[in-house]
Amino acid sequence: MLHFDVMDGEFVPNFGISPPFIAAVRQITQVSFDVHIMVTHPLRYINALVAAGANLITFHIESADAPDEVISAIKAQGVKPGLALSPKTPISAVIPYLSDVDLILRMSVEPGFGGQAFQPNTLEKIAELRQIIQKLDLRLDISVDGGVTTEIAPLAIDQGATILVAGTAIFGSQQPETVIQQLRTGTT
Numbered sequence: 001m002l003h004f005d006v007m008d009g010e011f012v013p014n015f016g017i018s019p020p021f022i023a024a025v026r027q028i029t030q031v032s033f034d035v036h037i038m039v040t041h042p043l044r045y046i047n048a049l050v051a052a053g054a055n056l057i058t059f060h061i062e063s064a065d066a067p068d069e070v071i072s073a074i075k076a077q078g079v080k081p082g083l084a085l086s087p088k089t090p091i092s093a094v095i096p097y098l099s100d101v102d103l104i105l106r107m108s109v110e111p112g113f114g115g116q117a118f119q120p121n122t123l124e125k126i127a128e129l130r131q132i133i134q135k136l137d138l139r140l141d142i143s144v145d146g147g148v149t150t151e152i153a154p155l156a157i158d159q160g161a162t163i164l165v166a167g168t169a170i171f172g173s174q175q176p177e178t179v180i181q182q183l184r185t186g187t188t
């Protein structure tokens with residue numbers, strides 16, 4: 001999947017990728033687009049992101065719009081909804097919505113900037129989330145986003161992560177294809 005970080009300069013103190021950029025990339029690939037929106041009002045952007053080619057839209061539980069309304073708006077467009085949590089947000093915040101989404105994205109750095117170090121206590125949080133999902137007998141992806149390296153990958157996979165988001169690890173490498181393979185298999 002291609003993961004896009006959309007930022008509004010309000011929810012996070014930075015600007016990120018906009019729908020026209022995503023639409024431009026859609027012209028050259030059919031790969032699945034995992035669009036992570038770090039915005040205060042996710043409802044405003046759903047239509048534009050779907051039109052741009054999003055297959056999955058992940059919004060933050062800390063955003064200002066009602067989560068059930070955002071989830072409904074995403075599903076109404078035939079796109080999969082995901083819910084993201086910033087590092088300080090407890091898992092209990094997303095439990096009411098677990099049966100309505102396809103993915104939980106656990107941020108392992110503060111949202112807004114690339115290149116930050118992975119917060120080690122994220123591993124326990126992934127394990128806790130996996131236990132809750134198993135107890136509820138749900139099929140949900142657990143995505144980990146922020147500071148994921150080839151060293152972190154096997155640890156995160158062991159705890160139950162099923163999707164690893166990597167930017168710096170891949171784009172900062174001389175051998176990006178090798179890094180992707182290592183992340184995929186949890187080897188270094």
Ligand code: ZN
Pocket residue numbers: 003004005036145165
């Ligand atoms: Zn992201």
